[in-house]
Amino acid sequence: MQSSARENYLKTILELQEAQGTEIIKLNLIAKELGLAAGTVTGMVKALTAEGFLEYRAYVGCRLTTKGRKLAVTTLRNHRIIELFLVDIVGMDWSEVHDEADRIEHALSPKVVSGIDKLLGYPVFDPHGDPIPTADGEIPKYNHSKLHSCKAGDTCEISRILDESKQFLSFIGDIALYPGTIVHIDEIQPEAGIIRLRPEGAEPVVLSLESAEKLLIKAL
Template sequence: MATIAVENYLKHILLLSRDSSELVPMGALAGALSVVPGTATTMVKSLADEGLVEHRPRCGVRLTGEGRRVALNVLRKHRLVETFLVDVLKMDWSKVHTEAEQLEHAISDEVLDRLDALLGHPQSDPHGDPIPSKQGKLSSQVYATVATCLAGPNLRVVRITEQSAEFLQFAEKKGLQPGTTWRVTERDLTGGLVTLRRGTGKPLALSLAAAGNILVEPLKPATGPAEGE
């Protein structure tokens, strides 16, 4: 069985690469795991020995088929646990990430399956992050962010791509949960500000940095709803 550390390395390599052929630089990996670069190098070499990753010295690292399989399973556990914590235990949206970080390494595949069934086989977790299927398929739909949307059309929030409790708390307080509808009323690129409005509610100003963490889709797609990738 993979240790907790191994599972974490694999999960973060998966999260840091947009497609499975892309090399993740060691520095980025070390940063994501909060270890010094030397530690990441050592660990990656031993993962390579086990056939879980391919290490290109001085270039980076990527998952092998087997490594990706393990990583997707961990990610599936993480996101299903998050969903469980919010939907069933009614936990605070902003706390579940840290909690799931522990639980993802402690639940068996059987519990995973039963949790999945209990929750009705959800497609995405409370932050809108897609949940890998049991077969290891991960939806990679590309969404626009609030930072890049023009003023005008109604937008549905689909995902918050920033796991920090601080940001999530902020988003929750402002009502920016996935599923809610907003429109951009103002874009001030010079000032780095975007202003949103939910129906006739009061306007909400966001920095471009913050807005970049909020993925949205246009509310009534012109050519009918596109069915995944």
């Protein structure tokens, strides 16, 4: 079956569940995320419900069933493993691998994925710091806070970038704020809406608080 559309829906619903911390996802949100018309989503959600991947209540939203979650997690795992593969093995820039992975993730058998997983040394995070679901379907949880909630004088480690757009990642990459980078918070100006920080061993940089909200950190 041409299930790559189905896998995309399920993966997106899983990502929204993870991002929001809620089980039930409004169809409108799915439409926005996938760039589809609302009516299209209603139709597909009904089909996925009939096939046992989702539970759905009109005007309320939908939720993954166990079966749906399984397929969604597999797709998300494929996506993140491929992203890491493209960066670590193929040598691509982290800003350009998301769209590639979106296409490749649907074409991989479990055997290929497990081979690449082994090749990468069973990694736990993708290049953006997103946790890679395990082969048996667990998604590791970390409650890291957002960079913009730090205080001046704090030292912390960048752990995850929530915005995977090419532009944002290029920008963040240019100032070397990769996951694992240690930064010192020099100053926060809520009125100006900016945060001044210094990556270890590099020149200080200035971010908008809006941008800082897209960076998760681990306190040190």
